[in-house]
Amino acid sequence: MPELPEVETIRRGLERVLAGVRIRRLQMRRPDLRFPLPDHFADRVEAQRIERLTRRAKYLVAELSGGEALVMHLGMTGRFSVVAKARKHLLGAYVYDTDGDPIHDHVAFELSNGVSLVYNDPRRFGFMVMMDAATRETHALFRKMGVEPLGPELTAEYLADRARGRKSNLKAFLMDQRNVAGLGNIYVSEALHRAGLSPNRAARFLSDARGRPTDRARALVPAITSVLEQAIAAGGSTLRDYRHADGERGAFQESFAVYDRDGAACIRPGCNGVIRRMVHSGRATYACNRCQR
Numbered sequence: 001m002p003e004l005p006e007v008e009t010i011r012r013g014l015e016r017v018l019a020g021v022r023i024r025r026l027q028m029r030r031p032d033l034r035f036p037l038p039d040h041f042a043d044r045v046e047a048q049r050i051e052r053l054t055r056r057a058k059y060l061v062a063e064l065s066g067g068e069a070l071v072m073h074l075g076m077t078g079r080f081s082v083v084a085k086a087r088k089h090l091l092g093a094y095v096y097d098t099d100g101d102p103i104h105d106h107v108a109f110e111l112s113n114g115v116s117l118v119y120n121d122p123r124r125f126g127f128m129v130m131m132d133a134a135t136r137e138t139h140a141l142f143r144k145m146g147v148e149p150l151g152p153e154l155t156a157e158y159l160a161d162r163a164r165g166r167k168s169n170l171k172a173f174l175m176d177q178r179n180v181a182g183l184g185n186i187y188v189s190e191a192l193h194r195a196g197l198s199p200n201r202a203a204r205f206l207s208d209a210r211g212r213p214t215d216r217a218r219a220l221v222p223a224i225t226s227v228l229e230q231a232i233a234a235g236g237s238t239l240r241d242y243r244h245a246d247g248e249r250g251a252f253q254e255s256f257a258v259y260d261r262d263g264a265a266c267i268r269p270g271c272n273g274v275i276r277r278m279v280h281s282g283r284a285t286y287a288c289n290r291c292q293r
Contacts, residue, residue, distance in 0.1 A: 001076055004149065004182030005231035007058050010080070014117075015053045017082050018062065022049045022112040030106050033121060034075060037107070038130040044068060045109070045130075057145060057181035061136070069133040071141065075125025084115040146179045149224050154180065156206075156213035156221050163206040163217070171280045173203035180224070186259050187227050189286045193258045193268075194223035198292045199278070199285045230255065258286040266291060 002010070026042040038044065049065040062070040072078075107119040107128070119126070131139045146162070147153035162179050174180055174188045183191075192199050197216055206217040234255065257267050262277035266288040273290025 001184065002058065002074055003184035003187055004055075004058060005187070005228055005234075007060065007074070007182070008055055008232050009235050010074075011053055011055045011060055014060070014080060014082075017113070017115060018050045018053050018111070018117065020049065020051075022047060023064075023109050024112050025110040027108040027110070028106070029108070033106060033124045034127040035129075037128060041128075041130070045070065056136075056142060057148070057177060058184075059141070063133050067133055068130050069136055071129045071131060071136075072119075073127050075121065075123065075127065077123040078119065078121040078126035081118045081120060082115050083118055144178050145181045146177060147181065149180050149182060150228055154221055154224065156217040159217045159220060160207035160211060160213035163203040164211050165207075166203040168203050169199060169280065170197055170201050170203050170206075171199035171285050174224075175281075175283070183224070185283050185285070186256075187224075187231065189259045190257060191220065191224045191227045193286075193288060193292060194227060195219040196291055196293065199280065199287050201293070258288060261286060 023045045024047075026045050028037055028041060031037060044066075045064065048068075051063045051065055054061045054063065056071075058073065060072045060074075062072070064070060101122070102120070104120045104122045105118050106121055106124070109117040111117060119128075129139075129141065131141075136142060147158060159179075163173060166173060168176075170192060171188060174183050174191070175185070177183075189199070195216070197220060201216075206214055206220065208214055258275050261275040264275045266273040266275060268288065268291050271288060271291040273288040273292075275286055276289050278285050278287070
């Protein structure tokens, strides 16, 4: 599943094609994806102008001129393609062992600039939801969601407040979208290594007895932001199934310090540790057995 840097890369690629254009026609080639497609979907989007394409956590949000927002999640295998003059340009594909077989083209938006935006999803884990743009943050998808990790709201004080008294470990705490929105398996592992924190350490140690942030919380904030910013600059991470806006592979996997490096030497200067793989809630976690405490 794409994490924040991959979704942001997709957003930037699609925005060049979508911002300011109208949806002339919607084609639904099936009634559902993971969930049923929105009621009266065509009536609600046709003739609407896409004012802007934004992102919230791992969701793409197309804000429409009529006041609604189309919220899209790619799931495991969702991909968007822009089709123009019989040429298919892959924009922000996230592909799971598939070549984008057109039999899995489920939704197509014909746009006023002469191109079509086609959503392809073999496993149909993605979904699309319509909601009022002005009250979007109160919608069930978003109302309990935590802060954006690249926004000013992510501070050591915020983390300390959220973590105070928590028994869960740091990996689970950061993966919980109610705390920090958009983080996933790869970037949590990488951020914890940069901060020198063990994923097994209890989250409550981000806060002292008075609820003030500890040095661990102060180290974690820049670790998170720097990892995400570097990953976005690299176009995300490509393992086997992600390509970014121009169809090229993301490159951040070449900078992994711990993720998918089980048994390798730690790259931190002066550390003689070894990267070990462990499992938290069924998800693989990677950490140095020496410098992460």
